[in-house]
Amino acid sequence: MSGEANKYDASQIQVLEGWEAVRKRPGMYIGSTGERGLLHMVFEVADRAVNEVLAGHASCVDVTLTPDGGVRVADDGRGVRIDEAGASGISGLEALLTRFQTGPGTGGRHDVTLGFCGVGPFVVNALSSRMTAEVRRGGARWVQEYARGVAVTPLTEAGTSTGSGTTITFWPDADIFEAAEFSFDGLAERFRELALLNKGLEISLTDQRRPGESRAARFRYPDGARDFVTLLDEPEETPVHQHIIGFEREDPRMAGTVEVALRWRDSQEERIRSFANSRPTFGGTHERGFRDGAAAAVTAYARKQGQLTTADPDLEGDRIGEGLTAVVSVKLDHPEFEGPIRDLLGNAAVRVCIEEAVQQHLGRWLEEYPERAAAVIGRIINGVRRA
Incomplete structure (x- = not known):
């Protein structure tokens, strides 16, 4: 083989950024494309909601496995910011769901990281065929939809709201994940552990995937x-x-x-x-x-x-x-x-x-x-x- 054929330089390096990098090598961000990775998808979305409760801004976190294969994570906290985030030109919500976080939270002892390495819900968005976000803040209800890490609708006001909070629902992309489903017991184990370690935390977990066989658990432990x-x-x-x-x-x-x-x-x-x-x-x-x-x-x-x-x-x-x-x-x-x-x-x-x-x-x-x-x-x- 000629020397020219063996030549390797910077022109042959493919640089992937953002959602492309996540979808190319998902295991780097959530550990696997099997059951373990699916669990970490839930944990990465639940991170922010759990920390809202621990900071005293919310009373509980509700996680639901929906009949159509999705996962809904809801809290009654302040609601993610919907105004522009810094100089990005996009809302705080869109920044949260389309930008990498820098790693585990900066709140020190008051911050909990549930996921694989604290990369945040953007990774979940990139690995989901669909994601919907609802923010209840300032008396209004705002919604936005995403597909495979990209916003497909603008952030839209969709009526009034009497309370506040954030609800994120996602559907893992079948093109990426193996024939595995979310383990109720695996989620329950980690959420129970988290509630035991944080006395003020309440988490509910509901499984609606099979008609007539709904399961539910509530975790709150006052004696830690x-x-x-x-x-x-x-x-x-x-x-x-x-x-x-x-x-x-x-x-x-x-x-x-x-x-x-x-x-x-x-x-x-x-x-x-x-x-x-x-x-x-x-x-x-x-x-x-x-x-x-x-x-x-x-x-x-x-x-x-x-x-x-x-x-x-x-x-x-x-x-x-x-x-x-x-x-x-x-x-x-x-x-x-x-x-x-x-x-x-x-x-x-x-x-x-x-x-x-x-x-x-x-x-x-x-x-x-x-x-x-x-x-x-x-x-x-x-x-x-x-x-």
Whole structure:
């Protein structure tokens, strides 16, 4: 083959922008074109609605799987802006639905990102055969329609409205997605988890896809992480202590808050779930701090009660987990994620802050409930000595 035929230069590079790039490689933006990707489509649209509730501007989010294969996400918040967004010359609504977001929200601890990487509803629009948007704001109702990422009608006033809010409905493009459908259980799992981690959040999920077989669920948990521990524990398991230990604390050293709940069960299985800004994590400084703090509290109390002698070494953080169910949730202004899929929390200050908080609170609980403490400590020490 000649040198000319092997020549490769910039003229051969194809640059795709906007909706074309999304439709060319959808997996880069939502993870897959199967069931997982469909779930993330819902999460990317629900992001903004959820944050309206958490900011105190709305009371609930309603998600509906419609009979014609679409998904409707509605809230009773302020309504997306319909005036021009900056120098773009288009409305705030159209900018939201036709422009990339820069990534996870900038609200720090007060902002939740449900989707694959916080790319926003524009990606959903680009991967949908059709999308409709309704905004109720300032006493008026406004509507606009889109197809495959492009507005096909102008933003039009369509009557009056007595309330405010935003409703976005989309239909995934059958040319892109495999023969898969939205998983009600998959959506319910994430929405339940989100409501457990945010006490003021209410989300409803309704499935209308099959006539006569409608399903519905409502998620709202006033006790937060304590409710989470209750749900994680199996009904047939016997708690070592009925009372769920829990606390919340803000610490300026880590620029954020921590919520912890825990209980030991008569089981050998450890269940520790950790989250950062409502995002599931698989370890990191918050989980390490929790383990170290719990081990320090248990060690100090056991030595005081004579259950550990001076010859016994201190208990380590990895040795207190047998039968333990715990939820550790931090909300940080500046989270630092590590790992190939950003599932490890790396903020160094978090470990120290949580270790101190857990040691203090658990240590106080052990002192206040000596009978329960004896059962917990005895179980842990017997497990360590058996190992």
